[in-house]
Amino acid sequence: MRALVTGVAGFVGSHTAEALLALGHDVRGVDVLTDYYDPALKKDNLRLLQDAGGIDFVQDDLLTTDLDRLLDGVDVVFHLAAQPGVRASWQTGFAVYADANVLATQRLLEATRQSAVQRLVYASSSSVYGRAASYPTDETTPTRPYSPYGVTKLAGEHLCTLYADNYGVPTVSLRYFTVFGPRQRPDMAMNRFIAAALEDRPIGIYGDGTQIRDFTYVGDVVAANLAAAFTPDVPPGTVVNVAGGGSITVNELVALLGTVVGRPVRTQLQPAQPGDVQRTGGTVDRAQQVLGWKPQVSVPEGLAAQVAWQRSRAV
Numbered sequence: 001m002r003a004l005v006t007g008v009a010g011f012v013g014s015h016t017a018e019a020l021l022a023l024g025h026d027v028r029g030v031d032v033l034t035d036y037y038d039p040a041l042k043k044d045n046l047r048l049l050q051d052a053g054g055i056d057f058v059q060d061d062l063l064t065t066d067l068d069r070l071l072d073g074v075d076v077v078f079h080l081a082a083q084p085g086v087r088a089s090w091q092t093g094f095a096v097y098a099d100a101n102v103l104a105t106q107r108l109l110e111a112t113r114q115s116a117v118q119r120l121v122y123a124s125s126s127s128v129y130g131r132a133a134s135y136p137t138d139e140t141t142p143t144r145p146y147s148p149y150g151v152t153k154l155a156g157e158h159l160c161t162l163y164a165d166n167y168g169v170p171t172v173s174l175r176y177f178t179v180f181g182p183r184q185r186p187d188m189a190m191n192r193f194i195a196a197a198l199e200d201r202p203i204g205i206y207g208d209g210t211q212i213r214d215f216t217y218v219g220d221v222v223a224a225n226l227a228a229a230f231t232p233d234v235p236p237g238t239v240v241n242v243a244g245g246g247s248i249t250v251n252e253l254v255a256l257l258g259t260v261v262g263r264p265v266r267t268q269l270q271p272a273q274p275g276d277v278q279r280t281g282g283t284v285d286r287a288q289q290v291l292g293w294k295p296q297v298s299v300p301e302g303l304a305a306q307v308a309w310q311r312s313r314a315v
């Protein structure tokens with residue numbers, strides 16, 4: 001099969017493309033290489049993909065690129081391109097989020113409608129729930145984002161379901177809960193914590209560290225992406241949580257990090273950030289039922305893998 005991966009140079013995109021190559025699929029990838037974080041890291045990811053067998057890479061913006069050409073001959077689309085991160089989504093930053101997460105998604109769906117694509121997997125987010133009414137949160141819980149970023153991810157998800165409902169576009173939206181593992185974005189908390197611990201600097205924690213997070217290992221997210229793309233008879237417009245299935249406070253994570261790096265780590269509390277929720281946690285019953293997927297990698301295992309990766313880059 002031929003797959004198109006949008007955001008292919010990013011964290012989840014590069015892992016997804018790598019897995020597709022290993023399975024023998026043809027991979028086309030598109031990425032504009034935004035400078036939200038150092039594009040050199042994205043170029044490193046692209047180099048890994050060339051070493052893994054090579055992809056047909058197009059450096060372009062989904063807002064303007066020729067999508068018909070991009071979708072030509074494509075069977076499945078993994079739409080992972082987005083402007084991620086909660087903190088930069090306020091004030092004038094919002095325009096970037098609206099462009100990348102809403103307008104680009106609508107443009108891709110419109111083009112997919114006219115194509116032979118058999119499945120489009122959309123990277124949604126647990127941020128659509130905001131301060132959820134119940135934990136662990138299932139997919140029937142009302143969505144009420146708590147950040148502008150979450151609003152744009154939910155808008156993208158709604159666009160997927162409405163193109164499914166109106167035109168039968170075969171979308172599956174996966175609501176990822178905080179993804180971690182090798183190649184994690186440098187702006188994400190776990191990456192910053194590990195970097196500080198390895199350099200023996202104090203770890204800056206927003207808030208008091210009692211926030212609870214459901215971390216999902218990137219290998220598990222890739223497995224969910226593949227299941228969403230290749231499981232037969234998944235109804236168009238399906239929405240599924242992709243969560244690690246366990247909950248851990250930020251303070252517990254920091255203590256665990258100390259055991260992985262082999263020395264106690266120091267912390268420095270910083271003001272809580274607007275848009276950050278106190279708790280995330282998702283049920284995975286629907287994912288198991290619809291996609292036959294459940295998470296396999298625990299936080300301690302995944303953390304050790306991410307520490308090893310960051311250590312290898314630090315030398």
Ligand SMILES: NC(=O)c1ccc[n+]([C@@H]2O[C@H](COP(=O)([O-])OP(=O)(O)OC[C@H]3O[C@@H](n4cnc5c(N)ncnc54)[C@H](O)[C@@H]3O)[C@@H](O)[C@H]2O)c1
Binds near residue numbers: 153177179
């Ligand atoms: N990482 C997480 O914890 C997490 C959690 C929930 C949802 N998600 C979603 O998963 C997806 C992947 O996230 P990630 O952490 O790998 O982010 P990432 O920033 O590493 O990857 C996204 C890529 O998309 C590219 N991109 C952005 N706008 C583009 C455009 N207009 N045209 C072409 N390329 C564009 C960027 O250059 C980047 O390389 C995103 O949709 C994100 O919202 C991620």
